[in-house]
Amino acid sequence: MSASERPLEMAQKPAEMKPAKPGIDWRGRLLDRAPFLVACLMLALIVGIYGSLQSGVFTLDEINLDTAAAMTLMLAATGQTIVLLRGGIDLSIGGMISLGTVIAATRFTDDPSTVALWTLVILTLGFLIGALNGLLISLLKLQPFLVTLATWSILNGVAMIILPTDGGSIPGWWVGFASAQFVGLTSPVWMLLALLLFWWWFRATGVGLTIQATGSNEKSAFLSGVSITRVNLVTYGLSGLFAAGAALFLVTQTGAGSPTIGKDYILPSVAAAVIGGVSLFGGRGHLAGTLIGAFVLTLIGNLVFVLHVSSYWQPVASGVILLLSVLASSVAEKAARNRVQ
């Protein structure tokens, strides 16, 4: 059932709408957050099993390590979350991440000012390419899935021309960034906190609210004076910007550029968001859920390792978790719909 069909249903059954009751609807709130709570439960379960099999899980070191391992996915998934809230999808982040890593690997030198310049170039490029996606979607009235599939292919092609095979080099001090510590916490942990801070700002300024409202119901947002073109431009621009950020972080982990690595983040970024309770139909979700989803997907790898089973079970486990989460979401959405009616 697509978002645009919901108002019709409401119009058909006005008699069943209940008057608002005083007090807080705890059951409704719980149902609304069911997907997020399921994600928290999964994370707790995974960390619990992991912690009982491996010593030293509940230490600062482990938090630092796991956050670094999950950060690329988190950055990519933050952009994807914004796009999903808008009711779209961005497959082009795969191309942008690849492009970002190959530019960094071929242009970064030991000179910090060169690195600063190219970092700025990569981030600007990310925003502009994302904004171009948004423009194409709006002006030509195209489907996000196909537009971003096409731009993914194009960006991937450009990345392959810049650097045909994995390689290049990243200056050591940039690689060291991921393990640099401030007040006992490594920079990825600070980035995680910064992402949450960004989200708080994003929601507080109204940009986020406008995007979410448009994803919830494009027609009513338009009728309330929202420029859909501008919303798309900002939404996909931010997604491209975060993909560029993911690329810049990814090179600290790999130490090299890769023209194909980005595709490993396209669907997992969607999966992380969905596991965290973000709705694919737009309008519902929160970054905290996405970040937990990214942790779940990353920690499955650790779990498979300590259980001493073949690492090939990791995709099986993530697929099953994805299915369980999305079933929880669909139950919650159905309940929410019934409540509205």
Add this chain to the structure above:
Amino acid sequence: MNAFLARNRLIVLAYAGMVVLLLVTALFSPGFLSVSNMRSTVVLAAFVGIVALGQTFVIIGGGIDLSVPWVLNSAAIIMALLCGGQDLPLVWVMPMLLAGGAFIGLINGIGVAQFGVPPIIMTLATNVILQGLILVLTGGSPTPSAPALIQFLSVGRVGGFPVIALIWLALTLVATLLLSKAAFGRHLYALGTSATVAEFSGVPTARTTILTYVISGLTAAFAGMLLTGYSGQAYLGMGDAYLFTSIAAVAIGGASILGGSGHYLGTVAGAMVLTILTGLLPALNLSSGALLIVYGAVILLTVSIGSETFAGLGGRFRRKEG
């Protein structure tokens, strides 16, 4: 004739694009139009076309199937393992694997139609689960070579025609009959146009949805076995490219990703366009990166032509036709 043109504008354009592309390629590489080269182009296009057959049905119904890469790969690997290079086991292995592909489709369809799981997530989940299971099964090691019979189906010839081209032709006929003549086809277009309206009009929406995913599972598994015959053996990752190409072929063929429009005949042209492009680039001395850029540009171009904005610009033309 005019009404036909107006109704199938995008499909006609896809074929026009294919012919133009053929001529342009022939201009740069004179040997391109030779019989042997055309034959190998059709063979390569057939693999894309067969995978994209199921994808076409799913997309017309308003869904998408991301599980094709590993349904294809699973069928290929399991066939190679069970046959061990012998022809005889194919008698039971082939029907079994087709049923297996259909079964994965059934699971996808039930998840989408009965449990309301978004198609992207449902098929993504089955894809990674299959991927993991196959990796566990093989431990990442290579498989025995393909049986001779399946090699005949993929690279053999009957009276000068590649066998796989004949198979593709037969499948195209079946798909066309299903879409244009059967009640299932009419249900499918209704479902893709609006699931709500279709439901209230008495269309068996759940059954129709499930059937599209079953068809997609079938064609992906079948293509996997044929592809094993073509490359001589099954290997891990052989299906990965077919996710992009199957969706691209459907899009270039003029179907809307939102569902409700398109036809397999368009997808056939889409599969040909994608394959001719891969032949064009060596002629122009371009890298594989350039091929990806061209793919992206072609998809953008074709979906732009199909969009409302362009349809508005072409309004005068269409009114004259109608």
